[in-house]
Amino acid sequence: MQHFPCNRCGLCCQNVNLAEETRFLDRGDGICSHYNEISKFCTIYANRPDICRVDLQYRLHYAHLYSWNEFVDLNLQACRQLAELKKMEL
Template identity: 25%
Template structure:
């Protein structure tokens, strides 16, 4: 029996996905086209964070114009996945990134889990 499907949902003021250090995101980088890869590398700051990420406010400064590879809903296209698998991997990836950046007991991880619980009632 297949486990219950959970729908992925983003939370505000997180930014864990804006950590673009290529050595930490090799699978994602490999899935990009040559042009997307070039754009990706231009976006990586010296500290590994996206140049467009406002760390003080935890917001993307180009959110409405961000590249397609910054949109979780495009995971299915990049990795040729169905929606169930896309949501599963997005949730898993978000949790891993949040734990790595903010810690396993962080308020960010707790907010993300509460948001998932609310989204999937």
């Protein structure tokens, strides 16, 4: 299984309020409490929650539903939707 092709844009970290599974990370403005807006990196990346681990989420919850490539495509669609939301905000 290949790694998820994350481009580290941080959009998922800046919109944790949009998914029930990640709302507990919201610092109150939709941004993850562990996201550093200056460096655009996670401050707890090595110890990040399981929900932030794409590979683990696939193995635990989605491998029986999708191939890895299908799962990656679905996640990349979500990435594109977040990018569109960002454009609309600007």
